[in-house]
Amino acid sequence: MTALHDVGAFSRDWREARSKFLDAARRAGAEHRAWPHPLAGPAGDALATDTAWLGPRDASRVLVVISGTHGVEGFCGSGPQVGLLRGDSGLALPDDTAVLMIHGINPHGWAWLRRVTEENVDLNRNWVDFAAPLPHNPGYAALHPHLTPASLEPEALAASEAAQAAFVAEHGAHAARVAASSGQYTHPDGHFYGGSGPTWARRTSEAILAEYLPRARTIAIVDMHTGLGPYGYGEPICNHAPGGPRVRRARAWWGDSVTEPLLGTSSSQEKWGLTEFGYERCLAHADIAFVALEFGTYPESNGRVVLRDDHWLHTRGDPAGPGAAAIKTAIRDHFYPPHDDWKEMVLFRSWQVWRQALAGLAAA
Numbered sequence: 001m002t003a004l005h006d007v008g009a010f011s012r013d014w015r016e017a018r019s020k021f022l023d024a025a026r027r028a029g030a031e032h033r034a035w036p037h038p039l040a041g042p043a044g045d046a047l048a049t050d051t052a053w054l055g056p057r058d059a060s061r062v063l064v065v066i067s068g069t070h071g072v073e074g075f076c077g078s079g080p081q082v083g084l085l086r087g088d089s090g091l092a093l094p095d096d097t098a099v100l101m102i103h104g105i106n107p108h109g110w111a112w113l114r115r116v117t118e119e120n121v122d123l124n125r126n127w128v129d130f131a132a133p134l135p136h137n138p139g140y141a142a143l144h145p146h147l148t149p150a151s152l153e154p155e156a157l158a159a160s161e162a163a164q165a166a167f168v169a170e171h172g173a174h175a176a177r178v179a180a181s182s183g184q185y186t187h188p189d190g191h192f193y194g195g196s197g198p199t200w201a202r203r204t205s206e207a208i209l210a211e212y213l214p215r216a217r218t219i220a221i222v223d224m225h226t227g228l229g230p231y232g233y234g235e236p237i238c239n240h241a242p243g244g245p246r247v248r249r250a251r252a253w254w255g256d257s258v259t260e261p262l263l264g265t266s267s268s269q270e271k272w273g274l275t276e277f278g279y280e281r282c283l284a285h286a287d288i289a290f291v292a293l294e295f296g297t298y299p300e301s302n303g304r305v306v307l308r309d310d311h312w313l314h315t316r317g318d319p320a321g322p323g324a325a326a327i328k329t330a331i332r333d334h335f336y337p338p339h340d341d342w343k344e345m346v347l348f349r350s351w352q353v354w355r356q357a358l359a360g361l362a363a364a
């Protein structure tokens with residue numbers, strides 16, 4: 001068995017993933033730092049984001065790998081992060097190059113098997129300028145009652161499905177997708193809510209970048225996600241301004257598999273408040289290229305169901321009640337398929353994309 005078939009670096013829950021990450025970071029001689037979270041996990045665990053720095057502290061070239069932006073999606077990024085720290089990836093750091101692993105940037109969402117933060121915020125919609133007028137998404141307001149049914153009984157769900165189908169019929173599939181998931185800043189109890197200010201996870205991200213990257217000159221960032229696209233395929237999604245230097249850098253480093261939602265070439269669509277926009281501002285002193293590495297799992301129709309049910313559980317149901325386990329298993333399995341073939345594909349593709357990033361940094 002080669003390292004590409006060893007899925008032992010993946011975990012069953014946040015606590016195990018953190019334990020494996022800390023152990024692997026220590027054995028690798030990485031500089032570890034914990035960023036404590038104010039709330040606890042479902043088993044009473046003290047939550048934290050962890051960072052591990054590998055390589056010279058003053059390196060001018062840095063690869064940043066982020067896991068857990070969307071909480072429950074953290075399992076996917078953690079496996080290859082732990083594997084790399086264990087030496088499984090075969091990747092070697094060129095001179096003047098370092099790797100910054102950010103493990104579980106949304107630890108509350110991950111521990112509770114949710115996509116959102118403790119503020120019910122989609123961290124990947126939270127990086128807007130809150131001092132400026134917020135993005136306007138009137139379609140979301142129309143869909144909100146149907147996306148958040150009061151009950152999971154069949155009649156209520158049938159009515160909400162019918163209303164959503166009517167919206168698609170009237171406005172088209174793309175407009176419906178933008179309305180439902182591009183982000184909204186009006187319904188704190190809704191889906192894909194961008195927040196009313198920077199979340200703990202965003203503030204922690206900003207502190208990590210200020211601590212570790214004020215002097216880096218060239219930076220590749222890979223933010224690990226799941227839930228869109230074909231099963232097991234990792235799509236590098238680039239949301240930098242089309243035609244600009246950051247997109248050209250991403251294409252030079254990651255080649256023709258780079259997709260651009262703003263050009264309609266991605267499994268994703270245009271969105272507000274993305275993490276890369278915040279990184280562009282925080283790392284304005286450096287030449288950067290940022291991709292979301294998005295691993296496909298199951299059809300998006302299933303994703304809508306698991307997010308709807310999880311939202312219901314945490315707003316109207318009982319997360320500790322008898323019905324919770326089935327909902328939690330469903331959301332975890334959607335964003336983290338419980339199959340070794342999927343994990344093997346994640347390992348291969350992740351290390352491929354990180355190797356391409358290191359090669360690109362070396363040539364920059």
Ligand SMILES: [Zn+2]
Pocket residue numbers: 069070073224225226227
């Ligand atoms: Zn995601």
